[in-house]
Amino acid sequence: MDQDLELLNLINNQYAKPEVITLLEKPENKDLLEYVTSDAFGAHVFPGDLPNYSNQQFLAVMNEQLAQPHPIHLWVNLPTCERRCFFCQFPIIIVRDRENLQKNTQKWLAASLQEASLWLEAVPNLKHVPIGEFNILGGTPTLFSNEQLDELVSFYRKNFNFNSETTIRIEGTASTYTIDKLQKLKALEVSKVSSGIQSFDDQVLLQANCAHTGKDSIAYIKNAKQIDFYSVNADFIYGLVNQSVEQFLNDIQTAIDLEVSCIVITKLHLKTFAEKRTAVSGEKEALWQIKDARDKIQQQGGRWSTLGEQYQMREEAVRLLERHGYREHPTMYFYHPDKKPEKWKSLMVDQDKQFAEVGFGMGGSSSCLRAEAINTTTAHQYFEKIKQGLLPIESVRGFTDQGVVKKSLQMALSSCQPVKENIFKQRFPNDSLFEGYWQSIFKGLEKRGLIAIDEGNKVISLTPVGQTLVEAIIHTELG
Template identity: 25%
Template sequence: MPLITPDLMRRFDIPGPRYTSYPTADRFLPDPEGRVLKQALEVRAAEAALPMSLYVHVPFCESVCYYCACNKVITKDHTKVQDYLRYLEREIHQVSHHLVGPTGRLSPVSQLHFGGGSPTFLSDEELTALVQLLRSRFEFVEGAEYSIEIDPRTVNATRLAHVRALGFNRVSFGVQDFDPQVQLAVHRVQPYEQVETLMAQARALRFDSINVDLIYGLPHQSQASFTRTLEQVAALRPDRIALYAYAHLPARFKPQRRIDAAHLPGADLKLGMLDMAIETFLEQGYDYIGMDHFSLPQDLLAQVKREGRLQRNFQGYHTNAGSDLVGFGVSAISQVGRAYSQNLKTLTEYYAAIDAGRLPVDRGLTLTEDDLIRREVIMSLMCQGGIDFHALEQRYAIDVSTYFEDALMRIREFEQFDLVRRTATGLQVSKAGWFFVRAISMAFDKYLWLHSDHQRFSKVL
């Protein structure tokens, strides 16, 4: 019996945020002076907080994938990188200046993530320069996590060895689908053998964790073709798998206009692919982490999930409890204390702000007490699949039944279909409910109900 039935899909597969933050990034307010970020960084510096995480956005890609919804710059001109690195250096100096505490030191870094775009657009020398720059400014804790997104088309064994030698201990390969026809239709051709070889090399280099990203709902995918892709992925045995649904929003994302909607799989087929993927990965011994993530039981992500310590931020699920995230580069988002801040999205704006001596910030938000309470509920649902209302009541001195009267009404329908259950202390999402956890979380999102604007988002499955 499949976990997700067509009836559940019809009722609950609705558009909604992915909740990598609450409030979601579209609720941030204009902050051209970067005041929100500055204040949050200075509060953090004064409090000598826990180690922090860093994110660096590298926006460049050589060619466009038609499904892409990322902030990127498509170019074959690699000389652009030099300018970008110079500006990154200036931004890192600006930001770290606000992070110096009373002892004159910066708090240490426990996680570093390079994302994009394609971080491996950078040459080996440029990657080295960027890592050295960060190390010259920040102190990394012993055993810090270094992770990097890798486009398999841009690396070989030598490059992978270089990445490992730089200290990266986690890699994420963008695979999406192995079927040649699907790869052609999305303009991302990377044969299975290429990824298989890289995975073997990554294992030999003893990366701590190897992730593979997949997408279902792409043009020309069929039950048979996706079954083959799943078998091939299972044979590679990555430590983590992220399985995303393709959201066709060509009005918002220009590259998607090159995808012929007539070739996209219908809702039933998408559901069939999702079901099959879940069955395959569970049978293969993967733990279900949440929403669209699976991991081998011995991987840190699964361990942290078992211990109830899973976290979520702009990179999705992560393991660093209570850690602030400081982002560098175009469009990068920071989450520091009770503030969020997002950088300017184009290179021109980003460079101009730094030249003017400003933090290259576009928007930001300092969370209210109500935002903090709702964030705790939504993140607990998204990460733990439940919420302890008693603990929440004590922490914030609220009465949940009145404070969340509307939200509790909204989740009644989910309760009727056994997607979420009331427990003695709070709420618990069921096995099937995990796949609709975004929709369940939406019940607690004040902004969605104030503005009735959830149609802008992709569907939850």
């Protein structure tokens, strides 16, 4: 533990000591320190507390919930990438030569559409429930040809309940967002484009094995804005090899100057996501997860930032973003003052929503009130299941009554928005945030400076330092 505190205090003296370090130094926050030094990522999948849940049970409770007309987040994972970034844990498939690309993407497209048909059979209400946002994730979906993307979007429009409120969002690498691709996406009525830019610094990108350059990213943002997408988003990682606090802040300033609609800042996480089931990771480790590889980079002169510097990056970037009117909603996602928070995230985690999510493809994850499921992350198994006419679900967990309440609060806190007693009581009339068990949890967090309690308005909010530590809070104090 002393060693953890020592590492935490290795900071860049040109910047202030992060508030979060002062908090983590206190003995009463030992559990939070342990969580953050384990380097876990914690805010995508909210794991169920009933391990012995069957696929049939999951499909039945999902179908029951989808009978309600609440808009859902529907997504598909198109897993092909040109190369593997050294930090990437996602279940992806590398297609190196362009010649094989069309064949490979076609194979994935066909399987993905077949899988969607299987879900429609197994969960009949999926056909009727309104789609709030349809998200084409990856991998690199923008490696798919214009015709393939056309086929994909047309299939979904035809077979699912897309309406005037439905939005379509896609992710891709900056170098694959050509003007032609962007125009095609616009023609398909995709209104939101997003890219894992990670950094604008070419040396940092090269070290991380990213396929794009800083120039590609600037071109992507400018071209997408010119073509007038509603949202032009950019994701950044802090803690990459050879990245300094100053460089990271320059990246965020550049994104602000370019008026990016939503700026996502994620800490570099090297712990396998699947270990805690809080996100989905593929069967293959990221290179940087291997200790020998990390040591080699260091021996060759590469520099890993310390946890203390990572917190400096986060706290300084948050100050910068807030000065320009950006707001965090949910954790890590900062939206532009003229835009709205990310819809797919809001549908999933906002306290007044928390609607269902259904994800197709390798590593797709789905969740409803009473259960969550994750698809296989192995390509061979995925194709085998689809060939046999089976859903590629690999693991399912249910939620106990208490688990449902806990998940709802974990999600609500992860939205970084105030948690309200009146909304809580509408869903859980026999429970209260201001009495009994939850009161004692929240009073404890208040004493430690992690949340603020407004007794008069019956509202609980994360403090700024609580916002930084929200993943640790929801998986230790509420976990």
